[in-house]
Amino acid sequence: MADSLATDRDPLGLYVHWPFCRAKCPYCDFNSHVSDSVDHALWRDLLVRELEALAPRVGGGPDGDRRLVSLFFGGGTPSLMEPETAADVIEAARKLFRFNNDIEITLEANPTSVEAAKMAAFRAAGITRVSLGVQAMDDAALKFLGREHSAAEALAALEAVRAQFDNVSFDLIYARPEQDLATWTAELERALALEPEHLSLYQLTIEPTTPFYARHARGEFALPDEDGAADLYDATQEILGAAGLPAYEVSNHARPGRECRHNLVYWRYQDYLGIGPGAHGRLSDGRPGSTKTATRTHRAPKIWLERVARDGHALVDDAAIPTDEAVMEAVLMCLRIDEGLTGERFRHLFGAAPADLFDPRTLDGLVEAGFLTIDGADLRATAEGRARLDAVTSRLLQNVRPLPGG
Structure with a gap:
């Protein structure tokens, strides 16, 4: 089972x-x-x-x-x-x-x-x-x-x-x-x-x-x-x-x-648990559409030791990530890798395809400029796009549509 x-x-x-x-x-x-x-x-x-x-x-x-x-x-x-x-x-x-x-x-x-x-x-x-x-x-x-x-x-x-x-x-x-x-x-x-x-x-x-x-x-x-x-x-x-x-x-x-x-x-925007001083985490139950929580432990080694000894953990940040912020994080991470933001990955995370989210004029412009490619429901940065990824993702995220049901 x-x-x-x-x-x-x-x-x-x-x-x-x-x-x-x-x-x-x-x-x-x-x-x-x-x-x-x-x-x-x-x-x-x-x-x-x-x-x-x-x-x-x-x-x-x-x-x-x-x-x-x-x-x-x-x-x-x-x-x-x-x-x-x-x-x-x-x-x-x-x-x-x-x-x-x-x-x-x-x-x-x-x-x-x-x-x-x-x-x-x-x-x-x-x-x-x-x-x-x-x-x-x-x-x-x-x-x-x-x-x-x-x-x-x-x-x-x-x-x-x-x-x-x-x-x-x-x-x-x-x-x-x-x-x-x-x-x-x-x-x-x-x-x-x-x-x-x-x-x-x-x-x-x-x-x-x-x-x-x-x-x-x-x-x-x-x-x-x-x-x-x-x-x-x-x-x-x-x-x-x-x-x-x-x-x-x-x-x-x-x-x-x-x-x-x-x-x-990290780059597929999957879950990871972070322990030790200053460690970050992205937590969920891992199932499709589940809400992610951002965690961070105390940075100072001495304080981390004291809090774990007292409470079992040293979390100082522990909050659900709003959907629009999760979309931003997913885009920023997934476009770093050659496989990009696949339609399958996007549907698992948000129940939608990339084309449902991003402004078509923005997408078309970035594709025509040679910075992104679209293959079915998969969105990838080209080699040129990865070399200028901060500018590409900033432009892509300027006009984001609300998610269905969001």
């Missing part, structure tokens, strides 16, 4: 936030903290406790039937966790949800925290995939980015990870100061020589809460202009596509079958 109940439900992702790093990178605006000491036993206990408290919100529990397709340990630097912490969280999740037979369980890691013995322990704990924060392939760029590892150390870490895992991704940051097309092309070729299964390639952005913001404002460095950054992006698509790692999302490239399943949960 449980199987039949689960068949009409969206799959579920679980995100676990580990907030600690050895050092804070000057470009990073994530919820990460540097701490001299961490009570690993306490964190292990309270992460499990928050998971057990929130799982019933998405059909989890001892008698739950919700299918878990991905579990992602993010941060911060989750590879600084003790492997026992990952093992306990995975085991707790296994008791609360129906694990997909090929569930993807990812651990983010930095090269400075990769040790061969520890990677073996993480594999034994249940990790199936590692995402390594390489960020650059040369020492000068790594120094600018505030990274504590060298290019040689990154390569050694990648080798140690691959000795334990056959599903490995690594990140690079581009559009750095003084980076031109030739240097970025050469860096991509060095990356491709490592035969990656998955690459995440992020354009450097200057966020207001980071040290880079003040340094950039003082004129200490300059980034490539808009045309230069666009050239780097276009070259990335061409080079990686030719190498068999096409973009399946704006910033992510993978060999067929190696796409990050957890991130696809």
Whole structure:
């Protein structure tokens, strides 16, 4: 009976936030903290406790039937966790949800925290995939980015990870100061020589809460202009596509079958449960037309610990998402990926097709301009559209019709 109940439900992702790093990178605006000491036993206990408290919100529990397709340990630097912490969280999740037979369980890691013995322990704990924060392939760029590892150390870490895992991704940051097309092309070729299964390639952005913001404002460095950054992006698509790692999302490239399943949960606007300090969630019962709830836990590690110890969770936001906001979120997420916003997905979420919602003149204009394609009831951004996605989605969402019955 449980199987039949689960068949009409969206799959579920679980995100676990580990907030600690050895050092804070000057470009990073994530919820990460540097701490001299961490009570690993306490964190292990309270992460499990928050998971057990929130799982019933998405059909989890001892008698739950919700299918878990991905579990992602993010941060911060989750590879600084003790492997026992990952093992306990995975085991707790296994008791609360129906694990997909090929569930993807990812651990983010930095090269400075990769040790061969520890990677073996993480594999034994249940990790199936590692995402390594390489960020650059040369020492000068790594120094600018505030990274504590060298290019040689990154390569050694990648080798140690691959000795334990056959599903490995690594990140690079581009559009750095003084980076031109030739240097970025050469860096991509060095990356491709490592035969990656998955690459995440992020354009450097200057966020207001980071040290880079003040340094950039003082004129200490300059980034490539808009045309230069666009050239780097276009070259990335061409080079990686030719190498068999096409973009399946704006910033992510993978060999067929190696796409990050957890991130696809986000981009398909499926449900995910977030635990740990500052973790976000989108919760529902997963059935067609069900209302989504937005959740967020307290960002501060100390306060998070206190509230989970007291209440079982540390939620500070917990509210139903109005339909018009849910439509906006779905469009913003789904058009990031190559499959786009399918008619089937839209009907599951809202009981309508994309053509029922968007102004036909707006749609036609974006199609004629080469930014969107419409195939039956499926709406997709073209490569040109994904390169200008903020402008495309802003235009698309200007004239939205009320949903039937909405």
